Amino acid sequence: MSKILVPVLALAxxxxxxxxxxxxxxxxxxxxxxxxxxxxxxxxxxxIANGFVDYFTLINERDGGINGVKLAWEECETQYDTxxxxxxxxxxxxKGPTGAVVVNPYSTGISYQLIPKAPVDKTPILSMGYGMSxxxxxxxxxxxxxxxxxxxxxxxxxxxxxxxxxxxxxxxKGKKIVHVHHNSPYGKEANPTLETLARQFGFxxxxxxxxxxxxxxxxxxxxxxxxxxxxxxxxxxxxxxQVGIKEAAAINFKMDHFIGNWWSANDSDVVPAADGAKxxxxxxxHAPGTSFKVFQEVVKNVYDKGKGAGKKEEMGEPLxxxxxxxxxxxxxAIRTAMAQYGxxxxxxxxxxxxxxxxxxxxxxxxxxxxxxxxHPVKVSCEDHESSGPILVQQWDGxxxxxxxxxxxxxxxxxxxxxxxxxxxxxKKLGYTMRDCSKEK
Amino acid sequence: xxxxxxxxxxxxxxxxxxxxxxxxxRVFVAVLLAAAFLVPPLxxxxxxxxxxxxxxxxxxxxxxxxxxxxxxxxxLSLGTGGFMxxxxxxxxxxxxxxxxxxxxxxxxxxxxxxxxxxIVFGIPxxxxxxxxxxxxxxxxxxxxxxxxNKVAWFVNYAPSxxxxxxxxxxxxxxxxGPEATAAVRYxxxxxxxxxxxxxxxxxxxxxxGRSWMAIRDRDIAAExxxxxxxxxxxxxxxxxxxxxxxxGAEFVFLYLGSAETLAFDISLSFxxxxxxxxxxxxxxxxxxxxxxxxxLVPIFLTNAPHLIGIxxxxxxxxxxxxxxxxxxxxxxxxxxxxxxxxxxxxxxxxLRLWPFPH
Numbered sequence: 001m002s003k004i005l006v007p008v009l010a011l012a013x014x015x016x017x018x019x020x021x022x023x024x025x026x027x028x029x030x031x032x033x034x035x036x037x038x039x040x041x042x043x044x045x046x047x048i049a050n051g052f053v054d055y056f057t058l059i060n061e062r063d064g065g066i067n068g069v070k071l072a073w074e075e076c077e078t079q080y081d082t083x084x085x086x087x088x089x090x091x092x093x094x095k096g097p098t099g100a101v102v103v104n105p106y107s108t109g110i111s112y113q114l115i116p117k118a119p120v121d122k123t124p125i126l127s128m129g130y131g132m133s134x135x136x137x138x139x140x141x142x143x144x145x146x147x148x149x150x151x152x153x154x155x156x157x158x159x160x161x162x163x164x165x166x167x168x169x170x171x172x173k174g175k176k177i178v179h180v181h182h183n184s185p186y187g188k189e190a191n192p193t194l195e196t197l198a199r200q201f202g203f204x205x206x207x208x209x210x211x212x213x214x215x216x217x218x219x220x221x222x223x224x225x226x227x228x229x230x231x232x233x234x235x236x237x238x239x240x241x242q243v244g245i246k247e248a249a250a251i252n253f254k255m256d257h258f259i260g261n262w263w264s265a266n267d268s269d270v271v272p273a274a275d276g277a278k279x280x281x282x283x284x285x286h287a288p289g290t291s292f293k294v295f296q297e298v299v300k301n302v303y304d305k306g307k308g309a310g311k312k313e314e315m316g317e318p319l320x321x322x323x324x325x326x327x328x329x330x331x332x333a334i335r336t337a338m339a340q341y342g343x344x345x346x347x348x349x350x351x352x353x354x355x356x357x358x359x360x361x362x363x364x365x366x367x368x369x370x371x372x373x374x375h376p377v378k379v380s381c382e383d384h385e386s387s388g389p390i391l392v393q394q395w396d397g398x399x400x401x402x403x404x405x406x407x408x409x410x411x412x413x414x415x416x417x418x419x420x421x422x423x424x425x426x427k428k429l430g431y432t433m434r435d436c437s438k439e440k
Numbered sequence: 441x442x443x444x445x446x447x448x449x450x451x452x453x454x455x456x457x458x459x460x461x462x463x464x465x466r467v468f469v470a471v472l473l474a475a476a477f478l479v480p481p482l483x484x485x486x487x488x489x490x491x492x493x494x495x496x497x498x499x500x501x502x503x504x505x506x507x508x509x510x511x512x513x514x515x516l517s518l519g520t521g522g523f524m525x526x527x528x529x530x531x532x533x534x535x536x537x538x539x540x541x542x543x544x545x546x547x548x549x550x551x552x553x554x555x556x557x558x559i560v561f562g563i564p565x566x567x568x569x570x571x572x573x574x575x576x577x578x579x580x581x582x583x584x585x586x587x588x589n590k591v592a593w594f595v596n597y598a599p600s601x602x603x604x605x606x607x608x609x610x611x612x613x614x615x616x617g618p619e620a621t622a623a624v625r626y627x628x629x630x631x632x633x634x635x636x637x638x639x640x641x642x643x644x645x646x647x648x649g650r651s652w653m654a655i656r657d658r659d660i661a662a663e664x665x666x667x668x669x670x671x672x673x674x675x676x677x678x679x680x681x682x683x684x685x686x687x688g689a690e691f692v693f694l695y696l697g698s699a700e701t702l703a704f705d706i707s708l709s710f711x712x713x714x715x716x717x718x719x720x721x722x723x724x725x726x727x728x729x730x731x732x733x734x735x736l737v738p739i740f741l742t743n744a745p746h747l748i749g750i751x752x753x754x755x756x757x758x759x760x761x762x763x764x765x766x767x768x769x770x771x772x773x774x775x776x777x778x779x780x781x782x783x784x785x786x787x788x789x790x791l792r793l794w795p796f797p798h
Contacts, residue, residue, distance in 0.1 A: 037755035116618035
């Protein structure tokens, strides 16, 4: 048996890439989707992946693609694991008539890995609200985009929000704030900004790392009890969020003083804690819920035709909506590129140009059925982040409601740090700064 | 018929003690090596090199290291991931602190650092054995990962705690960093693994290897015949950690390009241990076969549904992959508990009698 099995395995392995290389040379652009629908991060990964696919399906079904060019995509399971991420990226990057035109790693670890490869493979990276914060400086990282806002801006906006809740930023002095974070590049990203702000406003900051995957947090929350903080900010992901919120409920922490970052505030994070999660807050850069026109379109063109990726009832969850927003950004960037280069399948280089010249105005958002759903974005050569404002949403036990206005990040604090970090990170990779005044 | 050693007479001790005493084996290995060095860099695409062959070579080197310790010296270790992390982080520190240093030298030096750490964590092996030692090495795994996560100096104070392979050249050719081609990385990894496999093969059939095996088979008896457990066991830890350290450095510099401590967590230690067990404990060839099995089969299973034209949701596919992979492991362990290397040996024995088995 094994004697037959081994050669068969070997043969099939050899034949693998050969077969997949035969790909229809259709009029389409290919977008690889690195997803994680299994493993400890699946609770966060599934709604995002569904949102993505549903929006792409909507574009293909309703509009017949972008200006006649269909969207093609393929999912690849990474389990949020960097090694599997490499395999997925390498497998998918060459597909489609023009190769992968944009990659969304959906993992800060995988983003770090792909950032050096992007200029070599000519594939832009859209790490929307995650990844390397330093890559917001487009002069050093022309291929990486992390608009509408990054971790550092988010941390500063959350501190501003806490300030307003306390009655002014000057009231932060002496307050105790704990940052419970995933012990990984992702979770650590916000730390330098929080430390700077702690010095600036005089609040006491404690950083509490939680190790992967985050199922065990007893010791962390014991420390929280000892510190008895005024506010907790959490940067969690996957199963870590539910456990963190449950633990907070178990120690009777005031839930409305517990704020998750935008990756720590989804339905799947709060539902397991049941009533204990009531009052829990989360940052976001788009609204929750389905009260926007785009969702009616998705129902009409995708779910009613039986082509939905998930369940209709799960639409409107924050992470599902994030998938929609992310897919919309990618589509609009490709559209911007087409306005410059013509209505044909774009290459990665052309889409990069599209991202850099993306200008989503309120008017355009209204046309897309997303008025009020997310904030207008303008990307430029220098600024790949556009320091967009954030919203704070609150869980009332059944659904999320937005409880704040758009909160501006502290750009004056964050941007200089970004520029300094970009020099450092860029030099590590042997980059030089490009001169944006020479870009057309 | 073809594979027969009749008529090959050994007239010198050297010929008798050769690694491959049979001419056919020598030819086979020579052809295999030539093919390995020439064919993939010229023929394989980047996916094959970067996602399949390079990790296979690096895992082989790590498995080789663990096999020396567990398979030959009989010291069960779950610290492989930790030792690989030592190699990776010291390579990063060395490469960034001394940019002029040749990257191959960096790999070797980081192997030495790992060897030093290995000796320290090998000391408990003088008192504790078997599963208890495995638990002690587990401490190495957790401590080292914690250390690299905690002390920012190891990552040059990068806020994210990520290490990134800087661009470095060997003799003018870019070997690491984003600009290095997959073919160059592949040849570097292959060169190192061939060199170290050759060293390992010679180690295990010499005095050192024999004393390891004596310790493994019965340590009291070994002590009585004059083998010093202290030196022997610590040497096994040192050399094994050296191999793992070099593999860890390559893991970041040639394969991932950038890594966090999560890449070296306990699951990596288990993965390498499974490679050694499935490949064959106490076999150099087994390290390669085991690494091949663990690296290639999941990738094959991921691609298989596409090949036969079945489109299925990725989540379902992943679950099926895990189940089939688990079943295959059990299947091979039942068919041949001594590992894939033993299967190969049996095949060779059968081949000698073919086509007229008596």
